[in-house]
Amino acid sequence: MRHTSLDAMIKSLPAPPKGPIAVVMVEDDVEVDTTLRHTLQSGFKLVLALMPSQFDLPRDLQETVVRIDYDMSRDGAMEIALNTLIAAAPGEWIYYCYNAEFLFFPFCETRSVGEMLAFHAEERRGSMLTYIIDLYAEDLAQNPHAVSLETAHLDRSGYYALARPDPAKENHPKERQLDFFGGLRWRYEEHVPAARRKIDRIAIFRAKAGLTIRDDHTFSDEEYNTYSCPWHHNITATICSFRTAKALKANPGSTYDIDTFKWHNSAPFEWHSRQLLDLGLMEPGQWF
Template sequence: MHYTSLSEMIASETTTLAKGPLAIVMIEDDVEVATTLRHHQQMGFTAVIALMPAVFDLPRDLAETVIRVDYNMSDEEAMETAINSLMDPMAGQWVYYCYNAEYFFFPFCETRNVIEMLAFHTEERRDAMLSYVIDLYSDNLVDHPNAVSLDNAHMDRSGYYALARPDLDNHGHPKERQLDFYGGLRWRYEEHVPQIRRKIDRIPLFRAKKGLKIRWDHTFSDEEYNTYACPWHHNITGAICSFRTAKALKSNPGSKFEIETFKWHNSSPFEWHSRQLLDLGLMEPGQWF
């Protein structure tokens, strides 16, 4: 189904928006659009919504199975506007969001779908799920000048760390069960990344509710949504394996010609499997076995 505006889709798809889990893919350019959409369909989401420029084409199978909405992701506050516009219509449902050339993984996702995982997460009285954005990049920028290659994808196997998240409304004291996570290309090439854009933590999977708002830094107005775990034990976390930062570094004039390769001694080929991410400590199963 193809809609020319977000408001038209909301008015027409009330039944769809009331049955989750839903995936929203925000498409900024024409890189790996089809693979991103298919990946999240295969995860088990009941519907995949693509917010994308009207000029882009979709393969026939996706045009018939994805809810497409004409949307300009280059507009100011495009992400927040889209998610917050959908928040009330989706209230009560689990919602996931990402950008194109980003791929969601959770523990054991090769043999279990997202509905099974969320059933357990819900039993643990959690309404949100922390994930880390793990940068992917091609090992050969001559053959892949935009840094994107699914067959030659690499990732950093180390260099990740966390700092306490200060509560500016409480004299800068650390927030309870909240941390700021860093690493990957944003850490290695921090001179090209504004400080406020260096975090790699995101709450991409959450239960929508009326009045809830997402902010520009991927945190929510309800502080409990921003926590990495409940008070009594660790919970499931996920990973978003993303070419987005590599693409940006190789397209921005300030960094494009200064980076000849993203590979370093801590680069590893990405295996496209949750086991690799679990072994590296980049997500955890919590109490889910």
């Protein structure tokens, strides 16, 4: 099904959309099909593809994905889309990502995203912290855009967190909020604006009246920006993403400085949640 705008899609529904809902925001034509198929396989009830009108989708995805013509290059495109959807689907879980990004959560090979969110809701959580783990091709000569599913690598170490200061309280640390860093944005930070160096994103959240997302991927409700509840650790997930590698190779200011993304802490990506759990890049909390 295809719609000319997000508003047109919402108006066409006889009732508010039911979740969990996935929103895939398409910025270019790299791995769009694989991103959508991976998202569908995770168990989302509704998958929305916000993408330029000139892009094509295979027939099977035309039948399973709700396509919405949308220009991701305009200012505030992410916030406008998500805030519109939040207002239209109160109470529903929403996940968002970009193309060439792949969601992994604990035990995702045998459990659905719906099962995970049901448990997360029982713990009285309305949001879930996800880490953006950079993927990159092993050989940039063969893959000049830095994307290769077959030879994808990640950094197995080099991640760290800093206290998140609160400007409203003389920059004292915010409760249960941290800024996380690592991956390509850390190794090539001279090419990345300071405001875009964090790798944390509240990519899974429950919509509610009055909630809005900001351009730094944080929410107007500060509790949504926390990594866990006060009494124990909660589930976290990862989004394994080629987005930063693509940007560094597409940017004229950085592409000629980078012959390879590999270093001594690179490891082949196994496309399995076990590897991410073993590396400490996500945790199951109390979900066993």
